[in-house]
Amino acid sequence: MNRRRASPTARTRPDRRAAERERLLEAGTRDHYEDAALYDYEYSDRTTDIRHYRKLARQLGEGQRVLELGAGTGRITVPLARDGHDVIALDAMPEMLAVLQRSITRLGFAERVRPLQADMRDVPLRDGEVDLVIAPFNALMHLYTWQDLLACFREAHRVLRPGGRFAFDVQIPDLEWLRWDPEARHAVTRFVHPVTRETLIYSTNHRYDPQTQVCHIRIFYDDAPPAGRRFVPPAKPKRLVHLAHRQIFPEEIRMLVATAGFELDSLTGDFDDRPLRDAKDSQVALCSRA
Ligand SMILES: C[S@@+](CC[C@H](N)C(=O)[O-])C[C@H]1O[C@@H](n2cnc3c(N)ncnc32)[C@H](O)[C@@H]1O
Structure with missing residues (x-):
């Protein structure tokens, strides 16, 4: 008897990865363009x-x-x-x-x-x-x-x-930029949303997949702290926008x-x-x- 039969989890892992990749590409094509005024x-x-x-x-x-x-x-x-x-x-x-x-x-x-x-x-x-x-x-x-x-x-x-x-x-393609720390927050910027007039903090990071040549960029929008206070990224962003860019x-x-x-x-x-x-x-x- 073959004891090394794949577990259900192992069998479905590639499917889950493909589905997650699809989801990211779908979001990465839409999210950034849903708020056209922004x-x-x-x-x-x-x-x-x-x-x-x-x-x-x-x-x-x-x-x-x-x-x-x-x-x-x-x-x-x-x-x-x-x-x-x-x-x-x-x-x-x-x-x-x-x-x-x-x-x-x-x-x-x-x-x-x-x-x-x-x-x-x-x-x-x-x-x-x-x-x-x-x-x-x-x-x-x-x-x-x-x-x-x-x-x-x-x-x-x-x-x-x-x-x-x-x-x-x-x-x-900028190979050095593509390898930046995918968990850090870059380009942290305070701004006022042109329509809602909320004061927000914009920041980004990205993860590059060299196999597909797609860079998955995350753009975070968070409530700004009171003036003079340091921004600490919250555990859950107010809004997260995915942007996928094929290099x-x-x-x-x-x-x-x-x-x-x-x-x-x-x-x-x-x-x-x-x-x-x-x-x-x-x-x-x-x-x-x-
Ligand atoms: C970075 S924006 C550029 C918009 C404009 N050309 C400009 O310079 O501001 C990319 C645009 O491509 C559109 N887009 C992305 N994938 C597309 C596709 N497969 N077919 C048609 N439009 C697409 C997006 O909806 C978005 O408006």
């Missing part, structure tokens, strides 16, 4: 990328037909519409698109912007329908496998007219671009044309559909 507040000082995408669209010609993948609240969409381009603003999250819809209505750009709730791996547009596809601010880092990434690159290629361009930016290495970008049928025109750093080896934050790519 998202806009947190990134209100990020403007270099807006200038980059505006300049690119302007250089390509007037009245470009643009598809933005992961358009969010319209941080980039709205300036492009203001410049006279027609933008299809695709995003998976209705909360983000609702803010975008309010902005374009208020600013009178409803004719020029089409919000589209969809998945960037399966774009409901016709072949060759647009001149320019953009995926700004790490949107592609929400595609967690090479199959998902390739599906998205192929969709970008399909919906572009011949000669059209695909431009995107993703974080440059995409430069050689993966080159491979995805080529496999989807694009020419890579440039892969540089930080929106100022610096060589990638000097990049501190972003890999900035521009490709052409031959």
Whole structure:
């Protein structure tokens, strides 16, 4: 008789791990975008990328037909519409698109912007329908496998007219940062929530899984202590936001671009044309559909 039969616990452990990973990826794609007003507040000082995408669209010609993948609240969409381009603003999250819809209505750009709730791996547009596809601010880092990434690159290629361009930016993997203590609290910052007006403490930590290349970031929001008192993280956070980011290495970008049928025109750093080896934050790519 075989005495070494697996116990029920041992048999189900891989399933539980897979289910937990799924749960984290699901939360890591949604949580950060459920409070769209807070998202806009947190990134209100990020403007270099807006200038980059505006300049690119302007250089390509007037009245470009643009598809933005992961358009969010319209941080980039709205300036492009203001410049006279027609933008299809695709995003998976209705909360983000609702803010975008309010902005374009208020600013009178409803004719020029089409919000589209969809998945960037399966774009409901016709072949060759647009001149320019953009995926700004790490949107592609929400595609967690090479199959998902390739599906998205192929969709970008399909919906572009011949000669059209695909431009995107993703974080440059920082191996030292990825190995930071996953239990410490970093970037501890006191702020006032833009809608509720609560005074809160923002802090983060992260755990990197080198097997999947996904970095699981936890963003904590806690009640702030009275002014002058030191913040001590409570055992249970007031709100915990999970953010999952697939690290995409430069050689993966080159491979995805080529496999989807694009020419890579440039892969540089930080929106100022610096060589990638000097990049501190972003890999900035521009490709052409031959
Ligand atoms: C970091 S935000 C960028 C938003 C906007 N482009 C900006 O620059 O502020 C990433 C966006 O991608 C969206 N997203 C994530 N996965 C997606 C998917 N598979 N399909 C469509 N949108 C997705 C999120 O909902 C989120 O709005």
